[in-house]
Each structure stands twice: as structure tokens, then as C-alpha cells.
Amino acid sequence: MNQQELLQLISKYFARFSEQIDILNKNSEFSINIHAENVLVKILNTIFDCDFENVNYVEGKNYNSIDLRDKGGKLSVQVTATSSIKKIKDTLEGYTKNQHFKHYESLKILVLTGRQRSYSQKALSKITQAFYHFDDSSDILDFSTLYFLLNKQNDIAKILSVKELLELQFSDINTKIRLPIILTFKDLCTVLKPYFDENGHVFKMFGPNSGANGLGLLRWDLTLWEKSKRDKILPNNRDISALITEYKKFIPDENKxxxxxxxxxxxxxxxxxxxxxxDYTLYQFPNPIVHVINKFANG
Known part of the structure; x- marks a missing residue:
């Protein structure tokens, strides 16, 4: 596997990592943020050549404005799922108040769900300029930034290390599908169509409020539906997701x-x-995708 292929895998895993955190946080499940800190320690060690530790574990408490710190004092990192400037300012104010700048060369804020396109450097400098330098363009990070920094270093050993660390994190959702040769969006839709057809058939036969072999409604007994979800729909969804992720470059902008x-x-x-x-009500199956796939697969 060449360097470009490794980087493509890393970008896929970073995107899934961010998406996972965003979905769980929107469902008020925040324990993923703590887990993310632990996963990120080794990744950040690799990218920044540091020896990070999770301060909250070492100190035995929720440490103000710092989550990870380099044992050598090179860097401190605040990890957050909130991208607002208020969160950034609150972090800087806490960092300044506690005089952490005396112990670390610089502070990075890593936004797990993606940083804003821009922040007011003037507003941030009011908090920091008398004590330390903080640049919104280089010190507020997200997964896209980490990918950029890793790519820029052009170090195959680091790239391979990060790829392996991310694979360990996402090994439970990796798929063993043998990816076909796809050169166009039509090819992709043609390969995806049987998966969607089977999922649609299973849902009609065994899904909530459906009939099973014409025997009546299943509102009161979803045993077959639960079994079908695990045996058919989930494996199909994993293969579909792998195909979409691998060949997303062929998806037209209007369908992305x-x-x-x-x-x-x-x-x-x-x-x-x-x-x-x-609760996944905010992430229901996007029905129009079936029309698009059928249109191009049959066209």
C-alpha cells in the first residue's frame, strides 16, 4: 500500500471519528469525548513528537482548560466537541487564569466535530497577548488540520503509525468486502443496487407495521425484524458504507x-x-437515495 493510499484511509477514519462524535453528542451521549481523548494521545504523540498524558487521569479530576499535556512541557491540548468562539474564549481565559502558559510552550485546542471556518483573532488576543501567543489559524485544530499536518510532514513511518492506530479504533466497523473496480458513478450505483434492493425487501417483509409472508401486521411481534436487522441489513449497510466511502470521488456534487x-x-x-x-430519529433512512441509485443503475 503506497503513501497516498495510506493517507486516504486516514482521511476516511478521521471523517468517521468526527461523525461518530457528532452523532453521539447530539443524542446526549458524551462519554465518547473522554474515549476520544485516550485514542488521540498516541495519534497526537506521533504527529507532534510529544509524550502526552491525559491530565484528568493523572490529576484525578477534571483539569481546568487542559485535557492532554506533554510531559516535557512542549504542548498542552484542550479537547472539545464545541466549536463556538465562546468555548475557545472560555478555554483561553481558564488557561490564562491558571497560568498554564508558564509550564507549556504552547496551547492547542482540538475541536472533535470540526472547527469554524474563522474566529476573531482580535477577540482572542485580548485574552492572551499579554501572556502568550495564540493564533486561531494554527492553534485551533480539527481532524482536517491533523490530516494536513501529517501529510505535510511527508513521513511514511508516521503515516503508517497513525493509520494503524485508527484501524485499531475502528476495527469493529471495518468490512471484509472485496471492493470491485469502479470507474463511474453509474458503476457505483450498479454495485449498490442489489444491497438496497435486498434491504428494501427485508424491510417490507419484516419491518415495523409490515406483513410477514402475508400473515399480518408485526406491530406486536418484531422478532423477525430484529433478527433480519442483524443478519441482513447491518452487514449490507456496512458494505454500502465501505463502497460509498471508497468511491465517493465519483458521486456528483448534487448527490453528495x-x-x-x-x-x-x-x-x-x-x-x-x-x-x-x-434515538436515531434525526438520522432516518434517506429515501431519495433509492431513486437516484435506480435511475443511474438502470440508465
């Missing part, structure tokens, strides 16, 4: 949002299957 909606639905649906209390 629709396919991204399916990826979000696929992850949320799997999470709901694992925990029936998980």
Missing part, C-alpha cells in the same frame, strides 16, 4: 449530501441496534 446522509443513518442505525434506547 444524500450519500453522506446515508452514512450517518447507517452508523446511527447500527448504534440503535446495539442499544434500543439510542
Amino acid at each position: 449530501e444524500l450519500f453522506e446522509s446515508f452514512l450517518a443513518h447507517s452508523y446511527a442505525f447500527e448504534k440503535h441496534c446495539e442499544d434500543s434506547n439510542f
Whole structure:
């Protein structure tokens, strides 16, 4: 596997990492943020040549304005899922008040769900300029930034290390599908169509409020539906997601949002299957995708 292929895998895993955090946080599940800190320690160590530790574990408490710190004092990192300037300012104010700048060369703020396009450097400098330098363009990070920094270093050993760390994190959702040769969006739709057809058939036969072999409604007994979800729909969804992620470059711009909606639905649906209390109503199956796939596959 060459360097470009490794980087493409890393970009895929970073995107899934961010998407996972966003979906869970919107469903008031915030424990993923703590887990993310632990996963990120080794990744950040690799990218920044540091020896990070999770301050909250070492100190035995929620440490103000710092989550990760380099044992050598090179960097400190605040990890957050909130991208607002208020969150950034609150972090800088806490960092300044606690005089952390005396112990670390610089502070980075890593926004797990994606940083804003821009921040008011003037507003941030009012808090920091008398004590330390903080640049919104280089010190507020997200997964896209981490990818850029890793790519810029052009270090194959680092790239391979990060790829392996991310694979360990996402090994439970990797698929063993043998990816076909796809050269056009029509090819992609042709390959995807049988998966969607089978899922649609299963849903009609065994889904909520459906009939099973003409024997009546299943509102009161969803045993077959629960089994069908795990045996058919979930494996199909994993293969579909792998294909969409691998060949997303062929998806026309006007359809990209629709396919991204399916990826979000696929992850949320799997999470709901694992925990029936998980609310995935915001990530329902995007029905128009079936029309698009049929149109191009049959065209």
C-alpha cells in the first residue's frame, strides 16, 4: 500500500471519528469525548513528537482548560466537541487564569466535530497577548488540520503509525468486502443496487407495521425484524458504507449530501441496534437515495 493510499484511509477514519462524535453528542451521549481523548494521545504523540498524558487521569479530576499535556512541557491540548468562539474564549481565559502558559510552550485546542471556518483573532488576543501567543489559524485544530499536518510532514513511518492506530479504533466497523473496480458513478450505483434492493425487501417483509409472508401486521411481534436487522441489513449497510466511502470521488456534487446522509443513518442505525434506547430519529433512512441509485443503475 503506497503513501497516498495510506493517507486516504486516514482521511476516511478521521471523517468517521468526527461523525461518530457528532452523532453521539447530539443524542446526549458524551462519554465518547473522554474515549476520544485516550485514542488521540498516541495519534497526537506521533504527529507532534510529544509524550502526552491525559491530565484528568493523572490529576484525578477534571483539569481546568487542559485535557492532554506533554510531559516535557512542549504542548498542552484542550479537547472539545464545541466549536463556538465562546468555548475557545472560555478555554483561553481558564488557561490564562491558571497560568498554564508558564509550564507549556504552547496551547492547542482540538475541536472533535470540526472547527469554524474563522474566529476573531482580535477577540482572542485580548485574552492572551499579554501572556502568550495564540493564533486561531494554527492553534485551533480539527481532524482536517491533523490530516494536513501529517501529510505535510511527508513521513511514511508516521503515516503508517497513525493509520494503524485508527484501524485499531475502528476495527469493529471495518468490512471484509472485496471492493470491485469502479470507474463511474453509474458503476457505483450498479454495485449498490442489489444491497438496497435486498434491504428494501427485508424491510417490507419484516419491518415495523409490515406483513410477514402475508400473515399480518408485526406491530406486536418484531422478532423477525430484529433478527433480519442483524443478519441482513447491518452487514449490507456496512458494505454500502465501505463502497460509498471508497468511491465517493465519483458521486456528483448534487448527490453528495444524500450519500453522506446515508452514512450517518447507517452508523446511527447500527448504534440503535446495539442499544434500543439510542434515538436515531434525526438520522432516518434517506429515501431519495433509492431513486437516484435506480435511475443511474438502470440508465
